[in-house]
Amino acid sequence: MPNASPSPASTPAILSRPGAAHAVVVGGGTMGADVAVVLTRALCRTTVVEPDAGRAGALPARVRANLAAIGREAGAERLTVAATLDAVDWSSVDLVIECIPEQLALKQALFAELVTRARPDTVLASNSSSFPISAIGAIGAGLATRARMLGLHFFMPAHLVPLVEVVMGDASEESCADALAAFMRRCGMVPVKVRKDLPGFLANRLQHALSREAFSLIDRGIASPEDVDAAVRFGFGFRFLAAGPVLQRDHAGIDVHAAAGATMYPTFCNDDHPARCLSERAADGRHGMKRGAGFYAWTPDTIAAERARYDHLLRAGLALIAPELPEIEP
Incomplete structure (x- = not known):
């Protein structure tokens, strides 16, 4: 009722x-x-x-x-x-x-x-x-x-x-x-x-801004998918566990960031559509693990191994930042 x-x-x-x-x-x-x-x-x-x-x-x-x-x-x-x-x-x-x-x-x-x-x-x-x-x-x-x-x-x-x-x-x-x-x-x-429900909200907007440049670099032949992943995971992405992009600027120096941005921003991808390497895979069924192929090839065994590796690293990262997380209060 x-x-x-x-x-x-x-x-x-x-x-x-x-x-x-x-x-x-x-x-x-x-x-x-x-x-x-x-x-x-x-x-x-x-x-x-x-x-x-x-x-x-x-x-x-x-x-x-x-x-x-x-x-x-x-x-x-x-x-x-x-x-x-x-x-x-x-x-x-x-x-x-x-x-x-x-x-x-x-x-x-x-x-x-x-x-x-x-x-x-x-x-x-x-x-x-x-x-x-x-x-x-x-x-x-x-x-x-x-x-x-x-x-x-x-x-x-x-x-x-x-x-x-x-x-x-x-x-x-x-x-x-x-x-x-x-x-x-x-x-x-x-x-x-x-405070405003823009498409992608907050985190996905930031993530897709990064992805747009990453996949553009792949389309242009400047870097391979493997090298893009390595650059993020073992470079600035590694630091993100300790500091987000705003706090990181205070660590590195806002003047340095502003100067670098003035040089790089005019060359960034500003497309209003997904990169070719994404749209082609979406169209031909290479959707990732669930289809056995995406940017990488997948079998049931490699999927299981990758998910175990991924889960293990997430749990390890969670343990590292545990002192900064809110306490659970029943």
């Missing part, structure tokens, strides 16, 4: 205590499962809605294994899996995080339904990496409850990459964004607030 009032109440105070809150994750795929780890490690009561029986059946073991890896097995007891939205006790839900496929119409339909199911003060968040929360919530443009709709963008794997973006749409209330950011910090994440 629809809520009695279309106007949102204040953000639920219970969000200040993850252990007392109830969160619903809609979608139990790779991202949804890892978001569930983020929540349950802070002992947040978490319901994952996943209609696919295979994924739903595998989800508890996956969450339990990831919690065990960090010594927080107790969080597994806070997880439940539901097959449908009807199976959720919506009167107790404080936060919803949407993790369904990247199709705008699907997300709009889900949010229109969430508005009728959730309490007026429940925070409704989308993990979309490509659609602004303003577009997702546009179907409810006449509803005051758009004030509690926010983007909440995690990065894969969500339980290992600490960053999460809290993205404000054109109708989002800042107090709601602040409350959600504080909640994420208590779950051990590093939240950044993005």
Whole structure:
């Protein structure tokens, strides 16, 4: 049944205590499962809605294994899996995080339904990496409850990459964004607030700015894919674990950076379309690991080895920066 009032109440105070809150994750795929780890490690009561029986059946073991890896097995007891939205006790839900496929119409339909199911003060968040929360919530443009709709963008794997973006749409209330950011910090994440939902938000805009130049250099034959990867991983990218680009300028000298920029910026790629080496691979099916070929060739064995290597290095990096991360506060 629809809520009695279309106007949102204040953000639920219970969000200040993850252990007392109830969160619903809609979608139990790779991202949804890892978001569930983020929540349950802070002992947040978490319901994952996943209609696919295979994924739903595998989800508890996956969450339990990831919690065990960090010594927080107790969080597994806070997880439940539901097959449908009807199976959720919506009167107790404080936060919803949407993790369904990247199709705008699907997300709009889900949010229109969430508005009728959730309490007026429940925070409704989308993990979309490509659609602004303003577009997702546009179907409810006449509803005051758009004030509690926010983007909440995690990065894969969500339980290992600490960053999460809290993205404000054109109708989002800042107090709601602040409350959600504080909640994420208590779950051990590093939240950044993005005050306008531009395409790509904050981190992906920075990442794609780098990628545009990288793939342009490949197109022009200036560097190979392998050398581009090495330049980033073992050069300036290696330093990014210790300092972001702004702090790094203070380390290196702002005058040096300004002088170098004056020389380089006029020669940078400024294309408004993806590089040829990307668009050709996208067109002919070389989509990366999932297709067995991208910039590199992949077999089941090399995929398994690469994912193990990648996971190991992420965990090692996470251990290095652990003293700088927020403490998990159940």
